[in-house]
Amino acid sequence: GAGVSQSPRYKVAKRGQDVALRCDPISGHVSLFWYQQALGQGPEFLTYFQNEAQLDKSGLPSDRFFAERPEGSVSTLKIQRTQQEDSAVYLCASSSQTGDSEQYFGPGTRLTVT
Amino acid sequence: GESVGLHLPTLSVQEGDNSIINCAYSNSASDYFIWYKQESGKGPQFIIDIRSNMDKRQGQRVTVLLNKTVKHLSLQIAATQPGDSAVYFCAEIPNRDDKIIFGKGTRLHILP
Numbered sequence: 098g099a100g101v102s103q104s105p106r107y108k109v110a111k112r113g114q115d116v117a118l119r120c121d122p123i124s125g126h127v128s129l130f131w132y133q134q135a136l137g138q139g140p141e142f143l144t145y146f147q148n149e150a151q152l153d154k155s156g157l158p159s160d161r162f163f164a165e166r167p168e169g170s171v172s173t174l175k176i177q178r179t180q181q182e183d184s185a186v187y188l189c190a191s192s193s194q195t196g197d198s199e200q201y202f203g204p205g206t207r208l209t210v211t
Numbered sequence: 212g213e214s215v216g217l218h219l220p221t222l223s224v225q226e227g228d229n230s231i232i233n234c235a236y237s238n239s240a241s242d243y244f245i246w247y248k249q250e251s252g253k254g255p256q257f258i259i260d261i262r263s264n265m266d267k268r269q270g271q272r273v274t275v276l277l278n279k280t281v282k283h284l285s286l287q288i289a290a291t292q293p294g295d296s297a298v299y300f301c302a303e304i305p306n307r308d309d310k311i312i313f314g315k316g317t318r319l320h321i322l323p
Contacts (some may be wrong), residue, residue, distance in 0.1 A: 130310065130311075132313075137316075138301075139314050139315050140311070189256070204253055
């Protein structure tokens with residue numbers, strides 16, 4: 098079956114532009130996570146959804162970052178007024194239930210802010 | 212604060228030898244640990260996991276060891292193959308929390 102997909106795979110934005118990154122989780126997966134991975138670092142948690150409810154957004158670095166999952170499936174991570182420090186790979190993961198079930202990761206979106 | 216880290220940023224291993232990748236964690240309350248493999252341009256891929264009530268778990272060619280006394284986690288890969296070249300992350304899921312806390316990663320190079 099299809100895994101987690103993300104689009105676009107690559108995005109170049111000029112500083113100050115808004116961007117929207119899309120995640121299509123595995124069909125039926127309840128939980129969805131967003132992570133940010135800077136070059137040479139491990140992924141860092143941004144936010145977590147259970148169905149359409151955003152249960153944890155403690156990792157979002159600023160109020161320029163906003164995530165939504167209105168129908169409990171596809172999710173969008175939006176970054177407003179992008180800055181150079183936002184350059185990173187943004188990873189999405191989904192899992193079938195809460196707790197410690199396996200999270201399946203998408204390939205990520207590489208964002209470069211110039 | 213909570214953190215998971217690795218001792219070495221890179222590890223070079225001869226093809227066919229065994230690889231051992233080490234990790235130290237600081238959150239003694241963590242209940243669940245995972246090793247991930249990440250190839251270039253891809254997301255992390257689950258390799259093997261272990262719960263805090265275990266000290267060893269084996270998979271296909273991989274073994275994870277957990278030493279809670281010194282808060283140390285290791286991944287052993289038997290008969291390392293070229294396809295094992297990747298960055299390996301240890302990660303933890305703290306008790307009653309779903310988010311994964313990743314370490315910085317170890318890049319594994321396979322020498323011919």
